[in-house]
Amino acid sequence: MSAGSGGLSSGGPGGQVGGAAGTAPRTVFGHLEPYAGDPILSLNEAFQADPRPDKVNLSIGIYFDDAGRIPVLDCVRRAEAQMLEESGPKPYLPIEGSAAMRKAVQGLLFGAGHEAVASGRVATLQTVGSSGGLRVGADFIRRWLPGAQVWISDPSWDNHRAMFEGAGLAVHAYPYYDAATGGVRFDAMRDTLAGLPAGSIVLLHACCHNPTGVDLSRAQWEALVPLLRERGLIPYLDLAYQGYGDGIEEDAFALRLLAAAGLTFFVANSFSKSMSVYGERAGALSVVCADRAEAELVLGQLKATVRRNYSSPSIHAAGIVARVLADPVLRASWEADVAAMRSRIQAMRRALHDVLAAKRPGRDFGYFLTQRGMFSYTGLAAAQVDRLREEFGVYLVRSGRICVAGLNSGNVERTAAAIAAVVA
Numbered sequence: 001m002s003a004g005s006g007g008l009s010s011g012g013p014g015g016q017v018g019g020a021a022g023t024a025p026r027t028v029f030g031h032l033e034p035y036a037g038d039p040i041l042s043l044n045e046a047f048q049a050d051p052r053p054d055k056v057n058l059s060i061g062i063y064f065d066d067a068g069r070i071p072v073l074d075c076v077r078r079a080e081a082q083m084l085e086e087s088g089p090k091p092y093l094p095i096e097g098s099a100a101m102r103k104a105v106q107g108l109l110f111g112a113g114h115e116a117v118a119s120g121r122v123a124t125l126q127t128v129g130s131s132g133g134l135r136v137g138a139d140f141i142r143r144w145l146p147g148a149q150v151w152i153s154d155p156s157w158d159n160h161r162a163m164f165e166g167a168g169l170a171v172h173a174y175p176y177y178d179a180a181t182g183g184v185r186f187d188a189m190r191d192t193l194a195g196l197p198a199g200s201i202v203l204l205h206a207c208c209h210n211p212t213g214v215d216l217s218r219a220q221w222e223a224l225v226p227l228l229r230e231r232g233l234i235p236y237l238d239l240a241y242q243g244y245g246d247g248i249e250e251d252a253f254a255l256r257l258l259a260a261a262g263l264t265f266f267v268a269n270s271f272s273k274s275m276s277v278y279g280e281r282a283g284a285l286s287v288v289c290a291d292r293a294e295a296e297l298v299l300g301q302l303k304a305t306v307r308r309n310y311s312s313p314s315i316h317a318a319g320i321v322a323r324v325l326a327d328p329v330l331r332a333s334w335e336a337d338v339a340a341m342r343s344r345i346q347a348m349r350r351a352l353h354d355v356l357a358a359k360r361p362g363r364d365f366g367y368f369l370t371q372r373g374m375f376s377y378t379g380l381a382a383a384q385v386d387r388l389r390e391e392f393g394v395y396l397v398r399s400g401r402i403c404v405a406g407l408n409s410g411n412v413e414r415t416a417a418a419i420a421a422v423v424a
């Protein structure tokens with residue numbers, strides 16, 4: 001670790017930088033804090049390194065099929081085959097990404113012929129995953145709405161706080177999950193939002209809340225709209241799991257509601273999960289503005305943000321997404337695959353619930369059935385999570401979140417039995 005406060009001076013032995021006379025020389029990077037690792041990604045790596053053959057990965061938000069593999073969707077394979085066949089050049093995409101993909105994303109999010117899209121008041125850019133979109137939006141907020149506070153749900157995806165704080169914004173949490181009931185603390189949430197300064201950013205999970213699996217009802221979304229409008233709050237939707245909740249169209253409900261209400265808002269959406277293309281980094285950021293002129297200004301400044309960061313997004317990701325969404329045959333195949341992934345997760349929820357209910361009849365595991373999307377919040381304490389990993393090879397995040405899509409017909413009973421053992 002570093003010692004001394006000398007300025008940089010050259011000439012220390014072995015590339016070291018000497019401090020003032022008498023202080024210990026130090027290396028350039030010796031003062032760095034070790035990175036503790038990301039709680040989700042490190043756990044996934046620990047899982048890969050675990051030699052036990054019957055280990056179960058419920059850590060990361062990735063959809064695995066019933067054989068425990070990450071599926072390659074037929075529509076994606078065919079889109080890629082078309083691209084290979086065309087064997088076109090690979091120029092840089094424009095800063096804002098592929099026009100075909102951006103148009104397809106707008107159609108997917110808002111639905112065909114939506115007024116907001118038709119009137120040109122939505123600025124959409126293709127981003128490096130939805131993570132890239134979230135961060136570009138955060139940097140844009142820091143630059144153009146500099147005093148804005150950011151409010152995320154308690155709890156939220158860990159990286160939300162990290163991304164917005166990393167952009168230099170102050171991040172706070174509004175009440176959300178109710179551990180006592182397994183529902184949403186809606187009154188407390190609404191009261192908190194009602195007290196926020198105008199111009200605050202309110203990050204909302206558009207569907208399939210991560211980590212809890214507990215979503216707002218349609219009536220609750222509808223109740224939020226006048227509050228958001230009257231208080232001048234700016235929603236920032238994260239739509240990473242479209243299709244995993246109730247359906248591709250159904251999961252766009254909140255987004256379309258805010259658009260119909262004429263609110264100005266951000267939405268970062270992802271294809272990582274819905275097209276099973278995690279490593280392609282396929283996502284987008286859209287900002288719904290008051291009118292076309294404003295959307296053009298916003299798009300321009302989003303482009304400036306991207307240019308000084310990663311310059312432009314991936315041409316391969318754009319090719320996949322644009323083709324799958326625009327080609328009717330590929331689109332139908334994709335919709336069928338999303339429906340199959342969604343119903344397999346529901347079947348696993350049911351199987352997990354039934355085994356646990358049989359083994360621990362005194363407890364209510366009904367939340368496994370009502371929670372939506374990839375995740376369930378089990379309520380397991382960190383010590384129980386550790387036991388599951390160490391004794392049973394079942395990996396989940398220490399908050400007690402499980403990725404239900406890591407369950408399959410070969411491991412669900414064993415996993416349920418392990419959970420039953422630690423809750424005993």
Ligand code: KET
Binds near residue numbers: 062
């Ligand atoms: N938003 C949410 C809510 C989310 O859960 C993830 C990923 C992302 C955005 C990022 O998706 P992208 O691939 O950048 O479009 N979540 C899983 C993986 C991770 O942590 O990176 C997870 O929670 O396990």
